[in-house]
Amino acid sequence: MIVMKRMxxxxxxxxxxxxxxxxxxxxxxDSMPTPISEPPRSPYEQVIAASGIIEAVNENVRVAPPxxxxxxxxxxKVGDRVTEQAPLFQLDDRELxxxxxxxxxxxxxxxxxxxxxxxxxxxxxxxxQRLQSVHDERAVSEDxxxxxxxxxxxxxxxxxxxxxxxxxxxxQRDEVTILLExxxxxxxxxxxxxxxxxxxxEYATLGPNEPLMLLGETEHLQIRADVDEVNAPLVxxxxxxxxxxxxxGSEKIPLTFVRIEPYVIPKKSLTGENTERVDTRxxxxxxxxxxxxxxxxxxxxxxxxxxxxxxxxxxxxxxxxVVPMEQPS
Amino acid sequence: MNDxxxxxxxxxxxxxxxxxxxxxxxxxxxxxxxxxxxxxLLLLVGESGGGKTTLLSAIAGILDINEGNIDVLGVPxxxxxxxxRTRFRGQTMGFIYQQFNLLPALTxxxxxxxxxxxxxxxxxxxxxxxxxxxxxxxxxxRTEFLPKNLSGGQQQRVAIARALVNEPRLLICDEPTAALxxxxxxxxxxxxxEVGRSPDRCVIVVTxxxxxxxxxxxxxxLTDGRIVNIExxxxxxxx
Amino acid sequence: xxxxxxxxxxxxxxCFSSIGLEFSTSSSRVGDHTVNYVALKMLFGDRAKYLxxxxxxxxxxxxxxxxxxxxxxxxxxxxxxxxxxxxxxWVTDPGIAQVDEVKPLADTAVDRVRSVDGVxxxxxxxxxxxxxxxxxxxxHQITLTGLxxxxxxxxxxxxxxxxxxxxxxxxxxxxxxxxxxxMGGPTVVRVGTIxxxxxxxxxxxxxxxxxxxxxxxxxxxxTYERAMRYVPHERRxxxxxxxKHKDGVPVEDVVxxxxxxxxLGAFTQEDFGFKTYMWVLVNTGIGINFGTxxxxxxxxxxAIAGQTFYLFTIENLRQFxxxxxxxASSFTLSRMILLQAFTVGLTxxxxxxxxxxxxxxxxxxxxxxxxxxxxxxxxLVLVALLAICLVSASVSIIKLARLEPAIVFR
Numbered sequence: 001m002i003v004m005k006r007m008x009x010x011x012x013x014x015x016x017x018x019x020x021x022x023x024x025x026x027x028x029x030d031s032m033p034t035p036i037s038e039p040p041r042s043p044y045e046q047v048i049a050a051s052g053i054i055e056a057v058n059e060n061v062r063v064a065p066p067x068x069x070x071x072x073x074x075x076x077k078v079g080d081r082v083t084e085q086a087p088l089f090q091l092d093d094r095e096l097x098x099x100x101x102x103x104x105x106x107x108x109x110x111x112x113x114x115x116x117x118x119x120x121x122x123x124x125x126x127x128x129q130r131l132q133s134v135h136d137e138r139a140v141s142e143d144x145x146x147x148x149x150x151x152x153x154x155x156x157x158x159x160x161x162x163x164x165x166x167x168x169x170x171x172q173r174d175e176v177t178i179l180l181e182x183x184x185x186x187x188x189x190x191x192x193x194x195x196x197x198x199x200x201x202e203y204a205t206l207g208p209n210e211p212l213m214l215l216g217e218t219e220h221l222q223i224r225a226d227v228d229e230v231n232a233p234l235v236x237x238x239x240x241x242x243x244x245x246x247x248x249g250s251e252k253i254p255l256t257f258v259r260i261e262p263y264v265i266p267k268k269s270l271t272g273e274n275t276e277r278v279d280t281r282x283x284x285x286x287x288x289x290x291x292x293x294x295x296x297x298x299x300x301x302x303x304x305x306x307x308x309x310x311x312x313x314x315x316x317x318x319x320x321x322v323v324p325m326e327q328p329s
Numbered sequence: 330m331n332d333x334x335x336x337x338x339x340x341x342x343x344x345x346x347x348x349x350x351x352x353x354x355x356x357x358x359x360x361x362x363x364x365x366x367x368x369x370l371l372l373l374v375g376e377s378g379g380g381k382t383t384l385l386s387a388i389a390g391i392l393d394i395n396e397g398n399i400d401v402l403g404v405p406x407x408x409x410x411x412x413x414r415t416r417f418r419g420q421t422m423g424f425i426y427q428q429f430n431l432l433p434a435l436t437x438x439x440x441x442x443x444x445x446x447x448x449x450x451x452x453x454x455x456x457x458x459x460x461x462x463x464x465x466x467x468x469x470x471r472t473e474f475l476p477k478n479l480s481g482g483q484q485q486r487v488a489i490a491r492a493l494v495n496e497p498r499l500l501i502c503d504e505p506t507a508a509l510x511x512x513x514x515x516x517x518x519x520x521x522x523e524v525g526r527s528p529d530r531c532v533i534v535v536t537x538x539x540x541x542x543x544x545x546x547x548x549x550x551l552t553d554g555r556i557v558n559i560e561x562x563x564x565x566x567x568x
Numbered sequence: 569x570x571x572x573x574x575x576x577x578x579x580x581x582x583c584f585s586s587i588g589l590e591f592s593t594s595s596s597r598v599g600d601h602t603v604n605y606v607a608l609k610m611l612f613g614d615r616a617k618y619l620x621x622x623x624x625x626x627x628x629x630x631x632x633x634x635x636x637x638x639x640x641x642x643x644x645x646x647x648x649x650x651x652x653x654x655x656x657x658w659v660t661d662p663g664i665a666q667v668d669e670v671k672p673l674a675d676t677a678v679d680r681v682r683s684v685d686g687v688x689x690x691x692x693x694x695x696x697x698x699x700x701x702x703x704x705x706x707x708h709q710i711t712l713t714g715l716x717x718x719x720x721x722x723x724x725x726x727x728x729x730x731x732x733x734x735x736x737x738x739x740x741x742x743x744x745x746x747x748x749x750x751m752g753g754p755t756v757v758r759v760g761t762i763x764x765x766x767x768x769x770x771x772x773x774x775x776x777x778x779x780x781x782x783x784x785x786x787x788x789x790x791t792y793e794r795a796m797r798y799v800p801h802e803r804r805x806x807x808x809x810x811x812k813h814k815d816g817v818p819v820e821d822v823v824x825x826x827x828x829x830x831x832l833g834a835f836t837q838e839d840f841g842f843k844t845y846m847w848v849l850v851n852t853g854i855g856i857n858f859g860t861x862x863x864x865x866x867x868x869x870x871a872i873a874g875q876t877f878y879l880f881t882i883e884n885l886r887q888f889x890x891x892x893x894x895x896a897s898s899f900t901l902s903r904m905i906l907l908q909a910f911t912v913g914l915t916x917x918x919x920x921x922x923x924x925x926x927x928x929x930x931x932x933x934x935x936x937x938x939x940x941x942x943x944x945x946x947x948l949v950l951v952a953l954l955a956i957c958l959v960s961a962s963v964s965i966i967k968l969a970r971l972e973p974a975i976v977f978r
Contacts, residue, residue, distance in 0.1 A: 008622055012915040015922020022925050023943055032654045035719035036733055039689035042682065049682030049690075228676035230830075231683055247718040249689075267676065280674045305682070391893060412897055419895015430890040434613015435606065446602040447896045455602065491894075 038249035040303040043242055048234055050285070050304040052225035052243060054296055056218055057288075060194060062211030065091060065204040066182050076213075078196050082187040088213060089198060091183040096176050103173040110166040117159040124152035191215045218298055223255060223289060225304040226282035229264055236309055241287060243302040251294065255287035255304070336403075337364035338498065338531045339388055343397035346383055357383045359554035361397070367498070370522060370532040372545035372562075380554045381535045382503060388533065389422060389501055390414045402498055419447055423492030425521075427504035429484045431476040431491075437463060438472040441491045448495065462490040465524055482513035489520060500525050502534040506541055518544040603896070607904035610884060611911060617880060622916050624876035628869030629920025629949055630927075635865040636945045637928055639858045641938025646848040647841035648781035649695070649711070652744075653722040656819055658840045659690070659809040659826055662833035666847040667840060668711075668783070670695055672804035673832065680830045681809045686822040690811040691716035694795040700751075700788065701764040708751055710788045712765065714795025722810055723776070723789065730759045730774030735791060741770045744778040747786025765798045780936070782848065866952070873916070873953060874960045877909055881964035889971050902965045906958070913957035921946055 042049070070092035076082060128148045134140045195214035198204055204212055223243055227235055241255040261284040285306070341363040347356040357380045365371050373381050386392035388399060390406045399406045402421060406414060423444070431440045441459035446452065463472050466486040476484055485505060492500055502521065506514030518534075518541045525532050534545065542548060548560045612618055644651070649667050650658070659681050661671035681690040694714030699707050715722050715735075723732050728745055735742050743757065751757045761772045765788070778787060790798065796805055809832075813822040819836050826834035835843065849855030881888075888901055896904075925941060932939030 008618075008915050008919070011922065012918025015918040015920070015925070018929075019921045019925040019941065019946060022929055023941060023946075031725075032721075033723055033725045035721050037718050039691055039716075039719045039721060040682075041689050046685050047683055049679040051676075051679055226676070226679075228674075228680050230676075231680060234683075249718065280676050282676065303682075308683075389893065412899075415892070415895055415897050418893070422895075424890075424893050426890070430886065432606070432610060432613075432887055432890075434609045434611075439606075439609065443606060443891070444894045446606055447891070447894055447900065449602075452602045452605065 037247050040244045040249040040305070042305040043252060044240070044305060044307040046308040048227060048231050048306045048308050050225040050227045050231075050306065052223045052287075052302045052304045054221050054223055054298050054300045054302060056216045056298050057220040057222050058217045060214050060216040061188060061191065063088060063185060063188075063213035063215055064206065065185060065212060067091070068203070068205045069183065071198050071200055071202050071204050073200055074196065074198060076193050076196070078193050080193045082191060082193060082215070084187055084189050086187045088185045088187055088193075091185070091204065093180050093183040096180045096183070100173060100176040100180065103169065103176055106169045107166065107173065110162060110169055114159065114162045114166060117155060117162055121152065121155045121159060124148065124155050128152055185212075187215060189215075190217075192218050194218070216298070221289070221291070221296065221298055222258065223287045223302060223304065225285045225287060225302075225306070226267060227285060227306075229281045229283060232264065232283040234308055235260070235283065235285065235306060239307045239309070241304055241306040243287070243289065243304045245296060245300055245302050248294065249303070251292065253289050253292050253296075253302075255289050258286040258288050260285050336366075337400075338367045338402055339363070339365040339533075340400040341384075341388065341397065342399075344384070344387060344394050344399065345396035346380075346387060346392065346394045357554055358387070358394070361551075361554075361556055363549060363556060365531050365533060367531050368526070368528045369546040370526050370534065370544065372542060372548040373533060373535045373551060374537055374542070374548055375551035377537070379551050381551050384551060385501055385503055385533065385535055388499075389424070390418050419444065420495070421497055422499045422501060423495055423497035425485070425488050425492045425500070425502040425505045427507045429476070429481075429488045429508070431484055431487060433476050436473045436475055437468060437479065437487045437490075440476065440487055441494050444491060444495045459490070459494055462494045463487070465493075466490045466520060480513075481509050482516060485509060485513075485517050486520065489517070489525065493525060498530055500530060500532040502532065504536055504538075505534065506536065506538050511540060514538065514541060603900055603904060604907050606891075607907045608911060610887065610904075611908045617883070618912070621876045621880050621912050622919070624872045625913060625916025625953070626920040626923065628873040629917050629953060630924045631865045632862075632869045632949050632952075633921050633924035633941065633945065634927060635862045636949070637924065637939050637941040638937070639862050640942060640945060641932065641940040642782065642854060642858065643845040643848070644940045645780055645938050646782040647844045648779040649787075650837060650841045650844065652724060652778045652781075652787070653693070653713075653810065654725070654837070655722055655810040656813060656837055657687075657811040657823060657826070657834060658837065659811060659830070659832050659834045660807070662827070662831070664833055664843075666844040668844075670807045672802065673806045673809065674804055675806055677806055677830070677832060678809050681811050681826055681832070681834075684822070684826045684829050686814050686817040686825060688812045688814045689719075689721075690809050691719055691721045692792050692806050693722060693808040693810050694792050694799070694805055695807040696795075696799055697785070698766055698788075698798060700770070700786075702751060702756065703761075703763060704752075704756065706752070708786060710747065710765075710786045712795055712798060713787055713789050714792040715789060717791035717793055720791075724778050726777040728775045728777050730772075732774050732776060732789075734773035735789060737771075737773060739769045739771045739794075740773040740790070741765070742774040742776055742789040743772055744776050744787040744789075746778065746780055746784060747788060748775055750784065750786045766800060768798055770798070780938075870952060870956050873913075874956045877912065877957060878960040878963060880912075881905055881908075881961065882967070885964075885967065885971065888968050892968070892971065898965075898969055901968055902961075905961045905964050905968070909957035909961035910954065913953050917950055917953050921949070 071089055072092050073090040075087045075089055082088070128145075131140050131145045131148055192215070193213060194216040195211070197210055197214075198212040225241075225243075237260060238257050241257070242252040243255055244250070244252055264281045264283050267280045267282045287304070341361055344358050344361040345356065346358040347354050349355055361384060363384075373384065375381050383392065387394050388401070388406075390399075390401070390409070394407055398408070401417075404417065406417070409417060432443065435443070438456055438459045441462055442450075442452070442455035445455035445458060450458075460469070460472050463469060463486075466489055468483060468486050468490070471479060471483060471487075476487070479487065485508075489505075492502075500521075505521065506517055509517060521532060521534070522544055534541075536542075543562060545562050548562055550557045550560070647667065658667075659673075659677065661673065664671055675692075678690055678692050681687055692714075693716070694712065696712055698710055698712045700710045701707055713722070717736060720732065720735065723735075723742075724744065727742075730742070732742055734740055743751075748754055748757050757763075757772065759772055759774060763770055763772075770788070770790070776789065781787075799805060811822075811826070811834075813819045823834045823836055823839075826832065849859075888905075891904075892898075892901060928939040928941055931937050
């Protein structure tokens, strides 16, 4: 009897124990697996989040040739830093060079003529002086004197004409030189060669197709942040903000406010589907930032957190949000 | 010993008890007057259905009566509230039943100890006193037996031990020999006289077994709800 | 709890005293306990009756716990797509009814959720149905789940084969083990298998372990960005924004704030799960079918329990009558009956949940059978069982109070 009752009781205790063991085991919720990288977290108490894209401060330059022509030589490669006026590529200049030869050749005969004319003038001047020094009217006729003087004046005019022709010939030579100079395409400003789409031997055409070269400014990047129009009234200008690039959520890049684009535009889907119909409009805010320790590139997506002052309620009358930072109002 | 000048242990006057109501009402006790004295063994005899068990229940305070009053040891039983009556019963009365009514799951000693346990006596003490009492009824070697392993006579002895373990002033026996054969019945009655009867206790035995009539001191005949006569029994035959 | 008190009392007298660990206490306390001892001896003494009683109660408890657990398991399956991602906050269209019914949001919703106070992070999630075509030419409907690529938040905790991080490789996808099972087993689909998703290439790089879902549609994980390539053109693709509240901020507050500030529907994981299985309950036949089965099981179980215990006390009524005659008060007798009821009730309960748990443990370990035992269910059964014991004990106590005293003299 004792065993009997003990057994049932122990069985019950064992049953409860087993159930408790299984329950604590089974209902223990697995904690969430840690994210492979930190998700973007805001460093501020109250924020407005936005998605942004990194872009160059200045618009990129699509380098075009002055004239259509064969490319002889490409003087830079992708990634080269160039200074203003640095030669980029060279178009075919042989035709102009040939012209230059002719033009230069045309100068020498003119010079010779000028010299010849100089002697001619000298001779006439001497003759005229001799005639004027003879006082015997019988020995020198008035007529002869006059003729000599006219001849001298004619020779002087001829010299002037020759000088003009000489100058013209030189100008024609200089023109060709300048045209030649033009066939070497130079950088319009400092920057980095982002793209090179032309090789030596190719024919550079004028037109709206892809640029022969893309010159950009990657040293100074900026961030263009898209804020949903719903949140637009909440964005305080001049607010502090940070950005983090995707997959490096823990690394915060401090941002400096530059300006708010005054026009709310349809959101461009960053996935590049241009067939999508737009249903959201976004307010764009431009921020400047210092290059962080890790590399960032133009075109990268970032998550932006803009600090929102807890006191400033959307019901208040905020100052006009479109206040460029660096302009005195 | 049974002289009438002694104060009655049980004093019943004008007891009326009926069951049911209206047309179906049956009056079982129709005015009973009865005195029972300490030191005596009263036999309550009569036909079946004559009201013996009802009277016993009334004296034991298990059953409420319609009229009359019962004093037990000077306490007006019918006037006591139910819970006090139950406690009073536990302290002053012992019961012996026809069917023994032992708890089958308990050993002989444990069964005997039950009234003590109800009186909140500690278990060890209760069991010790139970064994002493079992020794007195001659079952010293059967204390750890379960009722089903004891004979009918032995079971009734256990029941007697249980009824007496509390040292009750009133021992109430309902047909104690009815479930036993002749010799065993005689033995039980002998035991009741020897162990149960004492100068400060009265024993009431309900029976219709004429073979044990001579064990009583007095015999009250209850017929049709009335006590028809009370007879003094001479004890020379057994003395 | 009364039951626990009785249980402890029982253990003391039943087990400790039998191995000689008697407690010495004040006499009144001992007196209390000794009557309990009598009651327990009465209960355990009749072995056949006790066994019958115990079997009835055990069976009843087992029936209820098992039915309830299977039902709950099914409900868990219905919200598997939520629990598998295991993220605290779900943001979606406010009109959403359940997790598998996707209502896409505008892209900027992620930033709008991030702008809400108390949100620690928020990431996009794509979820939608697609057709996968295997090299064998077979087609399978699958659920494409696009996780944000930088963090892979929402990925399963356990990976059976391969590395989940390889999902970042080109064209890589991860399957769950049910997808492997549904698509033809490990001989057809394994790490390295190539198949087509909407005519685009997909390469399996890992197999993850997830909770089986109700619909059992295979789950294919990919990155959010890649999911956009796989899915047909739609105006909006963002299905959900998954978010987490900042530590120390109550999740309910954050959810409420997201709702008011963005106008989107935000739910905690639990609420969304609740919403989903309520939807399943109301809109599918499972609720009514299973509900009646469980109710029936509950009623039958409780009826068995009540009936057996009632019979037990009725059979012991004569013994209780004798005790009453011996001076045991109605209060004492009530306590004895209650002790018996709770003792046998708790014993039956313990054995019952033990058996049910063993059953669940053995059959549901593979995850193929819905079986989710919860402490709430066990508590409910315990309360119900104790209530039933209390009711049948009360019936017995009332019967005892009205006990015809003559019964002891017969």
